[in-house]
Structures are given as C-alpha cells and as structure tokens.
Amino acid sequence: MAIIINIETATKNCSVSIAKNGEVIGIKELNNGNYSHAETLHPFIQELLNELNIISSQVDAIAVSKGPGSYTGLRIGVSAAKGLCFAYDKPLISVETLTSLANTTTIDEGFIVPMLDARRMEVYAAVYDSSYNQVREIKAEIIDEHSFSDYLNSNKVYFIGDGAEKCKDILKHENAFFIDDKFPSANQMAQLSFVKYKKNDIEDVAYFEPFYLKDFVVTPEKKKV
Template identity: 75%
Template sequence: MVAILNIETATKNCSVSIASDGEILAIQELNDGNYSHAEKLHPFIQQVIKEAKLSFDEIDAIAVSKGPGSYTGLRIGVSAAKGLCFALGKPLIAVETLQSLACKVHVDEGLIVPMLDARRMEVYAAVYNANYEQVREIKAEIINNDSFKEYLSQGKVYFIGDGTAKCKEVITHKNAVFIDREFPSAKEMANRSFDKYKKNDIEDVAYFEPFYLKDFVATPEK
C-alpha cells in the first residue's frame, strides 16, 4: 500500500486527501468563496490523517498542486507540503493543477479545456484529450471569439473550471460544452500523484517552486 497525502490550494477550494494506491481514504475540502487556506489547511491535514487511521510516519509521499493558480494559495500549499517533507523525510510530488481539473470530465472522445479565472477576460488554460494527455501547453490568454477555434472545428470541446463563466457569451460554437462551478480538488490528484510515485517522478524539496505562469504583481492599497 502506498499512502499519499494530496494538497490542493491553487484556487479558492482548499482541499486535502489521503489516498492508498490512488484510492481515496479520506478527504476534506472547503470552497466558501474566500481564500481560507491559511486557517483550514493544517486542520484538514490532521483530520484526513485521523479519518484514514494512519500516522504521519505511515505516509509515503506528499503531493501538492503545482499551479498555475492563486499566487498566495500556491505559496500556502507548497510551503505546507515542503515543511512536511522536511520534517518527515518524505518525497515531494508535484501535480499539474489543470490536469487534475481536466480529470473531472469523463468522456470517450473530444477535447477537455480546463481553465482558471484570471483578471478581466484572461484565463489560465490548457488542452487535453479524453485520456488526459496534454494536447496544448498551458497559457495565460485573453478570451475572444476565435479562442480554441481550431479545436472546436474538430469536435466537442469541454470547458471546465471557474474560468468558463466569462467565456460562455464569447465562445458560442456549437461544439462548446461548458461545465462551470468546478474547481481543482485533491480527489482528482490521487491517481496522478500515485502514477508519479510509481515512476519516481519526484521534486527536489529544497528548490521546488510553484508554477505561477505569470509574475506576481502586488496591488498597492488605496
């Protein structure tokens, strides 16, 4: 049995799970519209460990959502994961945030576009096939009438994530299917992190940094 603690804080959803060989044993998550990660993350970690009836020493690895996403959210999640890895002597696994979001869509064919809301008409998005293999790299892009046109002309495209809300009135192609009110979760991280563990696809704990995609720009107080 390989027990992995999965931490997802890239968006407003604060989510933590424990999985055994990719199967969820316990999960705690909260998306109340606010970034409550600083208050909720560590209690959630304690709770899933307790529910799974494991000790911290029995965890084989710590997995964290690597981004893109909220700068502050990613920092909180990665800091917690690295701290646990250092304290417990466990390996660190980084899971692509958009890929785990894409895994919420279960279809036999077509393409999946997970997208996270950025400012104004901008989103963080990538393109995956029905097997969750990456077809197009992750980009920060401004949505317009021509966005994803080359993929929509080929067949169904499933757009998922909080970035879809701003796209519905702009992307009007008949092949566009929108799945909103969905966020990345530690539930979908479980299989991804287990696959990476089996391949020994781990990070250097000392030097690992989240994938921000864009530089953080502080907004001065008014």
C-alpha cells in the same frame, strides 16, 4: 502499498485527501468562495490523519498542486507540503493543477479545456484529449471569439473550471459546451500523484517552486485622502 497526502490550494477550494495506492480513503475540502487556506489547511491534514489512524512513518509521500492558480493559495499549499516533507522525511510530488481539473470530467470524444480565472478576460488554460493527454501547452491567454477555433471547428470542446464561466458569452460556437461546478480537488490528485510516485517522479524539496505562469503583480495601496 503507498500512502500519499494530497494538497490542493491553487484556487478557492482548500482540499486535502489521503490516498492508498491511488484510491482516496479520506478527503476534506472547503470551497465557500473565500480563500480560507491559511485557517483550514493544517487542521484538515491533522483531522484526516487522526480519523484514519495514520502516523507519519506510514506516509510515503506528500503531493501538492503545482499551479498555475492563485499566487497566495499556491504559496500556502507548497509551504505546507514542504514542511511535511521535512518533518516526515518524505519525498515531494507535484501535480499539474489543470491536469487535475481536466480529470474531473469524462468525455467519449473531443477535447477538454480546463480554465482557471485570471484577470478580466484572461484565463490559465490547456487542452486535453478524451484520454487526458495534454495536446496543447498551458497558457495565460485573453479569450476572444476566435479562441480555440482550431479545436472547435472539428470537434466538441468541453470547457470547465471557474475561468470557463466568464467565457460563455464569448465562445458561442456550436461545438462549445460548458460544464459547471468543476474545480481542482485533492480527489483527482490521488491517482495522478500515485502514478508519479511509482515512477519516482519527485521534486527537490529545497528548491521546488510553484508554477505561477506569470509574475505576481502587487497592486499599489491607495493613498488616504
């Protein structure tokens, strides 16, 4: 039996689940449009442990969403996960954020393109087939009318995530479908982290860093007039 705490903070959704053998037995999440991770993440973890009567010695691993996503959100999630790993003396598992997002949707055929919002018309995106196999690498890309044409010309393509919303007016292909209200969650992380746990696919707690995909840009502070 494996009990894993899953932490997802790559987007505005602050999400924590506890899973037993890949099945979620408790979950708490808040997706209110604000980045409230710093205030809610640790209380969510403690509340779940208390409600499920789970003590630290019963936890087998800590899993965290590795990115890409919000720089601040990823830092908060990874810091919390590392802290638990050191405190509980447990291994760290990382789960690709876009893979987790892709798993929120079930299709019979075609492709799933999970998208996370970046700046302006830029998104973080990858391509998965109907069995959730990644068939194109993760990219930070600017969307135009030709984006994903290789997939759209031959198959139905389902776009999901907060990055897909701003692409609706650009990707007008007849094979383009947009599924609303999908976001990365610790719910989908449960099975993914369990698979990695069984393979002993773990990270070096001391040296693990989130997958930012591109450098964090600091906006200069405006001078007061």
